[in-house]
Amino acid sequence: MITAERKPITEIRELLEPYRKVLVVGCGSCVAECAAGGEKEVGLLSSALRMDAKAHGKKMEIKEMTLDRQCVYEFIDQLTDVIGQYDVVLSLACGAGVQAVAEVFPKVHIFPALNTTFLGETKEAGLWVENCRGCGDCKLGVFAAVCPVTRCAKGLFNGPCGGSRTDRCEVDPEVPCAWQLIISRLEDMGRLDLLRKVQPPADWSKQQGKGPRKIRREDQRT
Amino acid sequence: MDQKSAGLNIAIFFCQQLDPDQDINRRVIEKELGERIRFFPLPCSGRIDPLHLMHALESGADKVYVVTCPEGACRYREGNIRAGKRISYTQTLIEEIGLERDRLELIITSSGNSVTIDELARELLASKASVGPSPVRVKDRV
Numbered sequence: 580m581i582t583a584e585r586k587p588i589t590e591i592r593e594l595l596e597p598y599r600k601v602l603v604v605g606c607g608s609c610v611a612e613c614a615a616g617g618e619k620e621v622g623l624l625s626s627a628l629r630m631d632a633k634a635h636g637k638k639m640e641i642k643e644m645t646l647d648r649q650c651v652y653e654f655i656d657q658l659t660d661v662i663g664q665y666d667v668v669l670s671l672a673c674g675a676g677v678q679a680v681a682e683v684f685p686k687v688h689i690f691p692a693l694n695t696t697f698l699g700e701t702k703e704a705g706l707w708v709e710n711c712r713g714c715g716d717c718k719l720g721v722f723a724a725v726c727p728v729t730r731c732a733k734g735l736f737n738g739p740c741g742g743s744r745t746d747r748c749e750v751d752p753e754v755p756c757a758w759q760l761i762i763s764r765l766e767d768m769g770r771l772d773l774l775r776k777v778q779p780p781a782d783w784s785k786q787q788g789k790g791p792r793k794i795r796r797e798d799q800r801t
Numbered sequence: 802m803d804q805k806s807a808g809l810n811i812a813i814f815f816c817q818q819l820d821p822d823q824d825i826n827r828r829v830i831e832k833e834l835g836e837r838i839r840f841f842p843l844p845c846s847g848r849i850d851p852l853h854l855m856h857a858l859e860s861g862a863d864k865v866y867v868v869t870c871p872e873g874a875c876r877y878r879e880g881n882i883r884a885g886k887r888i889s890y891t892q893t894l895i896e897e898i899g900l901e902r903d904r905l906e907l908i909i910t911s912s913g914n915s916v917t918i919d920e921l922a923r924e925l926l927a928s929k930a931s932v933g934p935s936p937v938r939v940k941d942r943v
Contacts, residue, residue, distance in 0.1 A: 588897040619852060623894065626855035630937040631898040 580609040580700070581673045582707045583616060583693040588627060594690045595667065599638055601628070602665035603692075604658065604680070605645035606672040613707050615693050616671030618645040624671065624692060649676030655683045662687055715785030715792070721773050723764035728781060730757035736778040804864065805834075805926040809934065812839045812857040813922060815868035816846040818876050819910060820918040830919045838922065846870065847880025851891040854905055858895065863935045865905050866925060871912035881909065903931045 595601060603625050611617025625641045632639035642665065646654040649672035658680070662668065668689040670677045677691045697709035712729045718736075719726060732750035733740055739758035742749035746759045765771045786792075804811060820826055827840050839862070843849060846869035857865045867888055869881035885907055892902040908925070910916065916924075 588894075619850070622852045623855055626852070626859050627894060627898050630855075630859050630895075630900070634899060634936040 580612050580698070580707075581675070581695060582613045582697055582699050582709075583610050583673050583695045585615055585620070585624065585671075585693055586691070588624075588631065591624075591628070591669070591690075591692055592631060595628070595639075595669065598667040598688070600640045600642075600665045601667055601669055602642050602644065602658075602662060603628075603669045604649065604671065605643075606649035606670075606676050607645055607647045608649075610671060610673055610676075610693060611645075612701060614705075616673075621645055621671055624669075649673075650679045652679070652683060655680050658684070713786060714781060714783070716782055718778065721776075721778065722761045723768065723770070723773075725757050725760045725764065727757055727761070730754070730760075734781075736781070738774070802930055803927050804930045807930040807933070808837070809863040809930060809932075810837055810839075810861050810938070811922075811926065812841065812862040812865045813868060813918075813925070814841040814843055814846070814849055814853065814857075814866065815918060815921075816870050816880070817842045817844060818870055819868065819915075819921075823918045826917045826919045827922070830922050834926075838926075840918065840922075845875065845877045845880035846884035847875070847877060847882075849884050849887055851887050851894065854888070854891045855894070858900070858904060858935065858937065861935070861938045863904065863938065864930075864932055866908055867905070868908045868910060868918075868921065871910055874912055885909075900935070900937070901932050904935065 603621050605611070605616050605618055605621035607617055614620065621643045625643045629639060629641055642661065644658070644661070646657060648654050649670065662684055666688065668680065668687055669692050670680060670689055671692045672680070673693065674691065674695040677689060681687070681689050698711040698713060699707045699709045702708045710726060710729055714728050727736055728734055732748050732754065735758065739756065739762070740749070743756035743759055744752070746756055748754040748756050762771070765773060815823070817823055823842055830838060831840065841853070846867060849867055854865055867884055869884050870876070872881065875881040888905050888907045892905050895904060896902055
């Protein structure tokens with residue numbers, strides 16, 4: 580899932596300063612899971628903005644909506660009948676969702692209420708941890724499903740740095756040593772042989788350096 | 802000045818387990834103070850959500866209390882602990898819009914000292930007002 584965190588209200592207030600009628604739109608997918616942009620968070624932010632406006636003697640009309648997914652046009656279409664009634668859209672989606680809405684409604688002023696952060700997992704209630712950098716060249720099969728690109732602070736592909744203390748990374752002791760995990764798991768699986776092959780440096784051209792990436796599947800297109 | 806004299810609008814979210822007869826016990830004080838006081842019984846204080854607190858403030862409450870069972874005595878084990886965390890989260894949120902943290906207050910009742918909800922409410926009303934009328938109150942509810 581994509582994780583995000585709400586921007587400070589001072590920053591959101593500044594973005595909304597020229598506007599009076601605001602459509603606050605949440606997303607029921609990733610950002611709802613990380614308690615940043617779902618229906619509840621739309622309610623919280625809208626309530627805060629209304630109270631902030633009242634306290635500053637400013638008139639502000641706010642409508643709250645939440646789409647199941649803000650990055651899919653079929654859901655974004657649900658905004659069609661209402662969006663024209665508002666001066667601005669404050670989106671609680673990740674960056675993908677904000678931009679998707681802007682693609683469908685290019686003349687609408689739309690601002691993000693969140694800072695999109697990383698791809699991660701819900702480790703436990705209230706704790707989300709990055710575990711994928713979207714490198715485009717997944718080697719999790721070699722590394723017992725522990726990503727050294729993301730979870731090793733040094734991004735090592737061919738064994739540990741030797742600096743870990745009690746299974747913790749020497750760069751950040753709050754982080755488990757990824758290589759300790761890789762080796763422990765491969766040992767349990769009886770597949771330490773996977774580490775015999777030397778892994779070449781990552782091909783970063785699969786992730787960056789060529790502008791926005793795209794996936795095209797003709798079998799999925801109409 | 803105590804909260805009653807200050808004419809503050811008070812909202813009290815409370816765990817029903819604290820006073821099984823809460824429905825009857827709060828009627829006298831509700832009649833006495835009218836819209837100045839609102840009670841919100843909860844099956845457990847852990848049911849409280851930051852959104853409830855925000856809406857209470859937005860609706861004109863100057864001060865919002867959340868009353869929980871004593872530590873270790875929550876019928877659902879962790880409800881009162883969750884309530885505390887959610888209040889703390891909401892306090893941080895309202896500070897961002899310039900409201901005082903004190904507008905939201907957690908009251909953890911003490912064990913072995915049962916008190917009815919109206920007795921508790923009177924105690925709270927008699928306490929010194931730590932905040933004044935809320936700047937977000939559009940018009941007085943009374």
